[in-house]
Amino acid sequence: MIEILSVTGPASVQDLGRFDQYRFGIGTAGAMDDVALRAGNILLGNDENAAGIEIPMVPFRLRFDRDMAFALTGAGVEAEIDGRVIPPWWRSHARAGDLLDIKAMPRGARLYLTVGGGIDVPMVLGSRSTQFRGEFGGLHGRPLQPGDILPCTASAATIGELGVEPAEITLARPNTAADETIVRVVIAGEYDGFDAATQALFWSSSWKITPQSNRYGYRLQGPAVKPRVPIEKRSHGIVPGVIQIPPNGQPIIQMRDAQTSGGYPKIATVIRADLWRVGQARLGSKLRFEQTAYAEALAAEAEMSAYIERLRTIVRLIEEIRTCRSS
Known part of the structure; x- marks a missing residue:
């Protein structure tokens, strides 16, 4: 105990x-x-x-x-x-x-x-x-x-x-500033409800993680990102990583304690291979979103899985060597 x-x-x-x-x-x-x-x-x-x-x-x-x-x-x-x-x-x-x-x-x-x-x-x-x-x-x-x-x-x-x-060394993202975390995302269901200028603003902005962030969701602060016309949807299924845009235009990333449904429009979703990076981003630091295709998301997942498999292999080999030396 x-x-x-x-x-x-x-x-x-x-x-x-x-x-x-x-x-x-x-x-x-x-x-x-x-x-x-x-x-x-x-x-x-x-x-x-x-x-x-x-x-x-x-x-x-x-x-x-x-x-x-x-x-x-x-x-x-x-x-x-x-x-x-x-x-x-x-x-x-x-x-x-x-x-x-x-x-x-x-x-x-x-x-x-x-x-x-x-x-x-x-x-x-x-x-x-x-x-x-x-x-x-x-x-x-x-x-x-x-x-x-x-x-x-x-x-x-x-x-x-x-x-x-550490994963942050092996799986590091290139060209990342000290106070900024780059996370890869795929576009989500209501992405086309935002005009081209607003979409570009979403990609180019650095988003500050506010003190209102927690295990339920990360509330971000930056320029307002709003759809062409208000989007009202019935509550529907959402998962951790979904980035929703409430009426004030400030994105919310759903995290591990998120509810299972919501009605805010979804502009993008953090890929599973990068959700841990968001979890390690500190309050007050900044996030930047990088658009990623589905195939690239699968490749990132494979890279993360390969890192985990290397850890398994390294630990197993070291334990085998120790066992041989002690026998």
Whole structure:
């Protein structure tokens, strides 16, 4: 088990999400940066869907109640365990009673703590993810609080230290400014309802992520983008990544806790291979949208999958070498 000692902001238990409940109006939830969660679980020899802790704000402190392996992935981090510095994208070993102090997050927006075997909260509708909107999943359907005890599945996996190259390096987008995130999008259903000048404005603008952004959606600030004539639609299905344009012309990107339907016109959709980049974009930073064809979106998905497969291969080979040396 691990005990939460101090927490800042809405940290929560998340796995990769629930994807078979849309017909009941239940959204996906799940890690905002699924690449980082997968990487942490790969480092630990877990199932890649094992639940971890998503930490969007620091400081954050917890105590390990037994020996176990753990990993920190996602955002850049300044962290220590028992006075020893823990790098990001790194597997390490905690002993019973050790305190993990996560002090700062110099870059990125979300850190993931995974543990050997995974966080063992109950499955709800096929997932351990916390769904804030419905108040279910995770630990009592709410953000973590000081004093919370999280059970962990026992794991016999190797617990030696090991690190991997962060996704932000391997999957970096070219020509990106330090305070700007470029995300690829495909045009959506109501794109042709915007005139050519407005479409060009959407592509050329840098969009500021406002403080009103959260796991439900990222509300952006920039020049008003409005259709030729008001578009009124019945509520219909939407998914994470959809970019809607409300009447004020300021885009909203639907994120992992988004509702499953909405009526605002859709101008574009963030491709799945780049949604994790949005999840790691900090409040106050800027996004820029890059139009992408369907074939290019599939290629980006393949590139992301190849990165995950390389991590699996690297970790497996290192463990095999260690086993051979110890035998």
